[in-house]
Each structure stands twice: as structure tokens, then as C-alpha cells.
Amino acid sequence: MLPGGTSDISAYAPHAKELSANYKVIRMEHLSVQFADEGKTLPVDYSVKIESEAIENTLDSLGVTEPIVLVGWSYGAVIALDFALNYPKRIRYLVLFEPPSFWIAKAKKESPEGMDKMIRLTSRFIPSVAITEEDVKDFRCDLLNCDSIDIKKLPQWETWVKQKDRLRGLAAVSVYKNKIKRLNHFKRPVLIINGLTTVVFHKRINELLAAEFPNVVKKEIPGGHNAPVASSKEFIKTLTGLIK
Numbered sequence: 477m478l479p480g481g482t483s484d485i486s487a488y489a490p491h492a493k494e495l496s497a498n499y500k501v502i503r504m505e506h507l508s509v510q511f512a513d514e515g516k517t518l519p520v521d522y523s524v525k526i527e528s529e530a531i532e533n534t535l536d537s538l539g540v541t542e543p544i545v546l547v548g549w550s551y552g553a554v555i556a557l558d559f560a561l562n563y564p565k566r567i568r569y570l571v572l573f574e575p576p577s578f579w580i581a582k583a584k585k586e587s588p589e590g591m592d593k594m595i596r597l598t599s600r601f602i603p604s605v606a607i608t609e610e611d612v613k614d615f616r617c618d619l620l621n622c623d624s625i626d627i628k629k630l631p632q633w634e635t636w637v638k639q640k641d642r643l644r645g646l647a648a649v650s651v652y653k654n655k656i657k658r659l660n661h662f663k664r665p666v667l668i669i670n671g672l673t674t675v676v677f678h679k680r681i682n683e684l685l686a687a688e689f690p691n692v693v694k695k696e697i698p699g700g701h702n703a704p705v706a707s708s709k710e711f712i713k714t715l716t717g718l719i720k
Contacts, residue, residue, distance in 0.1 A: 478552030518603035543568035
């Protein structure tokens with residue numbers, strides 16, 4: 477299970493507790509989160525590929541040879557998709573929750589509402605950049621509706637600011653590319669999920685991805701981009717309902 481870009485593996489703690497009754501659960505930290513929490517700077521060549529290859533290294537180090545159910549949320553879903561396309565034989569079921577796969581919208585010559593703004597924003601978050609509170613506000617407000625709320629008064633605000641360096645490296649998402657024909661050739665079953673109230677560009681990217689996989693199921697659960705955590709019971713129910 478791969479969490480969202482600025483989340484750590486604790487986000488999946490309730491999921492792991494419930495799923496471990498019937499599954500072996502592996503929660504994997506992003507290198508970007510690990511480096512931020514350790515006060516280290518990411519390598520200048522940091523990329524989605526580096527994160528994707530880390531999945532293979534982790535599975536090999538744990539002696540996992542059988543095909544896996546790979547679950548990715550947000551940036552974690554971008555990483556999961558890259559790994560699955562590179563190593564399809566290692567996948568039994570691929571689960572994607574709102575990957576910011578900007579590349580497919582660009583390939584289709586589409587620019588769903590909010591996407592270009594998010595690309596411009598995340599492009600700032602290179603491995604060595606100094607992240608500010610304003611960066612945190614801009615990033616969170618692109619995933620929430622800040623028109624009617626003071627984001628700095630939300631209970632999560634202090635945590636977001638404390639973890640602000642986890643934004644470093646997210647520029648890798650804006651430059652990442654893949655090919656639609658690789659989606660067409662991916663024969664493993666795919667589950668694509670989005671939140672009912674998520675932002676426009678995430679819904680549209682999900683639709684574009686779902687249209688290209690030959691073996692796909694698309695589901696919606698309550699909530700927005702944070703639904704895997706905010707609606708964890710529905711998320712788990714959706715997973716276990718389709719993955720036998």
C-alpha cells in the first residue's frame with residue numbers, strides 16, 4: 477500500500493489492521509517522505525522511476541515473489557501505475573485512487589479545471605527547494621475549497637506546516653510521462669476509485685485512465701481526495717468487495 481504524496485504509512489494503519497486478518501499487508505514509505513522526515517535532501521535526479529524501482533527492491537528484500545495487490549493513492553498511485561506497467565507479472569490486482577497522471581490529459585489534449593494550476597504549483601517543488609507556509613496553503617487549497625474556509629484554522633494546519641518539507645520532490649509528478657498504449661496492453665485487473673466530491677481534474681484523469689485499460693472497474697466513495705483516510709471504511713469495503 478502506497479500513501480498519498482505528503483502522507484506517511486500511518487495513514488494506512490486502520491486499513492492494515494483490518495486487512496491483515498485475511499491478507500499480508502505491506503505499507504511502503506515514499507522516499508520523499510522519508511528524506512523530509514530525516515532532514516535529508518533528495519537527489520537532484522529524484523523521479524517517479526526512483527520511487528517505482530524502490531517497490532521492486534522492497535519486495536525482493538522481503539522475499540515476496542507472488543503477484544501482489546498494489547494499492548496507490550494520489551502520488552502513490554502514480555508510482556504504483558509506473559511499477560505495474562514496468563512489472564506486470566508482479567501484479568495480481570492494481571488499485572488506483574486519483575493518481576495525478578497529468579500526462580494522459582496532455583496526451584488527449586485536455587486541460588480539466590484546476591490541472592494546469594496544480595502542475596504550475598507542484599513544478600516549484602524540486603528536491604532542494606525551501607518550502608514555505610504559503611506553499612503549504614497553495615497546495616492544500618488546490619485540493620480543498622478554501623473560498624469559504626480559513627485553511628490556517630483547520631485542525632490539520634499545524635501538522636501540514638510541520639511536515640511541509642514532504643512537498644519536496646513533487647515536481648517529479650509534473651514531468652512524469654508514460655504512453656497510452658502501455659495502458660491498453662496491461663491485462664491485469666484494475667480498480668480505479670475516486671471521491672464523490674473530489675476536484676474536477678482528478679475525476680477527469682480517472683475517467684481517461686479507465687477508458688484505456690482493457691480490464692477495469694471504476695468506483696466512487698464518499699469524500700474528496702483524502703477519502704482513503706476520511707472514508708477508510710468505504711475504501712476498505714471497496715477493495716475487499718472486488719479483490720478476492
